């Protein structure tokens with residue numbers, strides 16, 4: 246995770262379109278002086294959980310598909326989480342590794358109880374096949390085996406996931422430098438930690454090493470809070486709903502500066518306010534604020550990573 250932190254900081258200090266505003270961070274930290282907002286994992290009550298290995302399989306499939314909902318204005322993350330939950334409750338073998346390798350686009354829609362084509366449906370199908378194939382080949386078909394082999398280290402889990410499953414390799418090149426963001430691999434570790442309440446499959450001695458998850462909601466919240474500032478051209482693109490290319494300077498800056506800003510926020514909370522908080526906790530709070538604000542304008546990028 247050091248690579249995620251270091252490369253995000255590098256982007257932030259070379260950015261042309263996004264600025265991290267330290268006084269904005271201090272203001273937010275100050276407002277948390279008396280109480281730090283704590284959001285329960287699954288506050289929505291939409292995820293599958295049975296306290297066992299099937300929950301791990303569910304979370305891995307969920308995070309393999311946890312990206313790009315916005316092209317369909319009616320589709321949200323909640324549909325994915327709740328749809329997969331219902332599918333699993335209906336048929337406990339729905340996420341067996343051999344089954345994962347056979348889903349077609351229309352079957353995936355049915356699984357999510359969605360009648361229209363899903364955004365990036367072909368990619369979703371390819372990625373769910375990849376998960377089934379590699380789980381079968383290297384982990385006896387079980388995501389729980391993958392988690393068991395990480396020695397209770399979230400950093401090791403992220404390394405394993407990105408090593409074995411190419412679809413999770415969320416890194417890019419910015420101004421000649423390799424930048425690591427690892428949104429879906431990190432959120433998988435965080436979802437385990439949240440769902441299992443830091444125990445069993447969710448026990449990680451280094452959960453503090455995980456950064457925020459660079460998606461399209463949290464950057465927009467950080468901008469609203471005055472933590473991120475955009476150049477006028479970028480602000481206009483977001484306001485007009487203009488698509489921003491995956492891998493463009495703007496897109497990488499939005500994501501990397503969000504990671505850097507949340508790390509800074511955590512540092513300020515610790516040093517100036519004396520409160521210790523995890524980036525995962527800050528992320529869930531910021532994300533829950535964002536999804537409860539329907540007027541929030543976020544950047545639009547077609548991407549399999551978030």
Ligand SMILES: Nc1nc2c(c(CN[C@H]3C=C[C@H](O)[C@@H]3O)cn2[C@@H]2O[C@H](COP(=O)(O)O)[C@@H](O)[C@H]2O)c(=O)[nH]1
Nearest residue numbers: 286287288311312314321322458460461462463532551
């Ligand atoms: N940074 C961050 N991004 C997150 C999540 C989650 C869900 N986490 C669950 C875990 C426990 C909680 O109770 C949550 O339910 C989804 N996303 C991202 O949001 C976007 C979807 O937005 P919309 O189109 O409006 O549904 C999309 O990029 C998706 O990947 C998070 O926690 N943090």
